Amino acid sequence: MGTHNHHHDYNFSEKFQFAGIAKILSLVGIAVGIIAIVMGLISSDHIMVERTYANLLLMGYYFTCVCAAGAFFVALQMVTQSGWSAGLLRIPQAMAGVLPIASIILLIIVGLGLTSHNLYHHWNADGLTDPNSPAYDKLVAGKSAFLNVPGFLIRQIIFMGSYSIFAFVLTKLSYKEDLEGGLNSYKRSFKLSAIFLVIFGFTTPIWSFDTIMSLEAHWFSTMFGWYNFAAMWVSGIAAIVVIVILVKKAGYLAWVNENHLHDLGKLMFGFSIFWTYVWFAQFMLIWYSNIPEETVYFYKRWEPEYKPWFWLSIIINFVAPLLLLVDRDAKRKNGMMLFVAILLLCGHWLDYYIMIMPGTVESHRGFGFIEIGTAIGFVGLFTFLVMSKLSKHPLAPKNHPFMDESLNHQI
Template identity: 55%
Template sequence: METHNSFNEQFEFSSKGKTWSLIGIVIGILAIAFGLLYKDSHGESHVERTFANLLLNGYYFACVCIAGIFFCSLQYAAQAGWSAALLRVPQAFAKMLPYAAAILILIVACGLFLTQEIVTHEGHHQITGTYLYKEWASKAFTEHGNAAYNHLIAGKADYLNVPFFIGRIVAYLVAYSILGLLLVKYSTNEDELGGMVNYKKSFNIGVTFLVIFGFTVPLFAFDTIMSLDAHWFSTMFGWYNFAAMWVSGLAVITLLLITLRKQGYFSWITVDHLHNLGQLMFGFSIFWTYLWFAQFLLIYYANIPEETVYFYKRWEPEFQPWFWLNIVINFLAPFLILMSRDSKRAIGVLKVACIVLICGHWLDYYMMIMPATVGPHHRGFGVEEIGIFLGFVGLFCFLFFTTLSKFKSLIPKNHPFIGESLHHHI
């Protein structure tokens, strides 16, 4: 393998890596099939639980890819030099987003158009409802004179209706995907042509993405996740989701760089670069905690029924241990592990912190989604939770390493700040 003095290094996706990725995908497919076909001893189907897990992992997959675009855009907008040498990893995320977006849209659409018999929110009527977003997607909730009519849901019908809902999800993901692909295009053009023209285009696209993203990411979270609890609303929920997205993305970027360095790639990435990533993970884990606690404390203190219903579900005995474990994993663990300078420069410690945060924010999304979809009766970690998660891990790895192998160089060799990045020291 060539040293970092050569800018023509390419990644080779090994057959062993492909095999393990495909094994993960097969496990995921089998878990989905199991969930769709299996009925427990009481004759209850697990289809709803399967859809909930698909939404959980599809949303997480898309969020990590979006975080990669956000990372690139932020570096270009800030004209940061330290990160130039590692941009290929988040750029690969940008190229993966169209696939993640298509999967998430498919999951949402199937969850809205496939139906089941459900009991209404008040528990008095049984109607034909959907597997996802069942609190608002049925027309019975908005039809005057219908026994299941709900004035709260009817009041939100102009916003929460299926065509507009799907249209918004598609619009967000298409916009993010186009801007992400443009960032990659201009970076690779810069490698071939040199000069500042493509860097300036990347700067403009990065700024454009940040503006669009800033206005739409709360709406993306409101639509995809918060509308599962359609009777409840929190203005902090969007930024709480953003913090989870950003920390997860940073953890995945850092873990992949550590893994690739161990394989002999990205030899120019030093502990100083990883230190910076560790600082960002530490800082935004604290930010996530601030938003989590502020949302919880204000609702707890006000004790307004329309607000407390969200946390009431998550304080049921079946979910309460995971509720508190969530804050321990996503705040206390990174706080204790990453506080010191030395820990952010110890590769093994940083790797453990990344794995903890990736699993921790999966649990965070689990607590956002499961109580609102399957409720306490199908909670826990069974074949669907473990198998579908492994399937998405396999799919992510297969797409990431395949995408990374298609870059002609693992470093943006004509980036104007590449020299600064290669000599980065803190």
């Protein structure tokens, strides 16, 4: 590995042109999503409306998680002073740049879920905390100091607001570094990233407790936060892989090669195993420590309409990456990496589906246009916003202090 400066070999001022078929498809996706959501919300069928809200929560949360994973990726590369990733940082930065919009969308969904149609009816319903009410629930009343509407909304605003501010400032500093050079922006980014990682690490479990676990307020798992974090991180890496490969196919990012892809593949592979470890630990500990009252969570997911999805989730999110990415060469092939990344993004959609649906849609569950249409809509929205963000600045952080290391990266 040499330290020869290869800057002159590449056009570092090139910008991604977001136009043509990619832009049209993203807008068509958004239109499909809007149609599906509106059809669901105006339906006279109560269950259909319930399903629409549940799908909005699923995709709103997933969208925000993937953007937050982009911010986490950027901060992690800063704090670990990683050189290999410098050349592709613009992609997670674009994802992080969309986090404020994703957060606002999720806040609106959660707000609607608390008021007009109660997604959180397990703890936010009349009389649950009133000892004189026939609906009184001792367990929920015991959690009411934490699970109450003002506290819930304040925590959501604080968590997503702080993530968004850090994401915004970190991306801003990187673009500033392009213009000014020097190490000032990098040093500030390093400090801010260290603070962000501490905040993010301690608050994401609570954020997932609130947003997802409280949908079934009787059930509790200390593993749930890390299980959600693992899903968020794997999905974020998979999204970065998809964007890197597709942008390269469009003729950009000439300085990103199979060595960078290999590292992304290792992260995707390793954290798919970690996700499975946490999934299994959550599953096994309930059995091993003999807590029958906790089995209700899994019992619901073993009902006939969920059981096939339950096992399919494990096959897609664990078995597939294990078998497909264990080989070194597989992690260096565009086709294989793209396939596994898209598979994992679908797999973690299914993972969130299994987390959310049994606690929100009580009966006559279905699977159809609402689920697929809402997912397509949010994929279109993510594509449109992230690619628009990516096209605004040069694709290379040319003054990044480790850019040379990224250009000479070999494994």
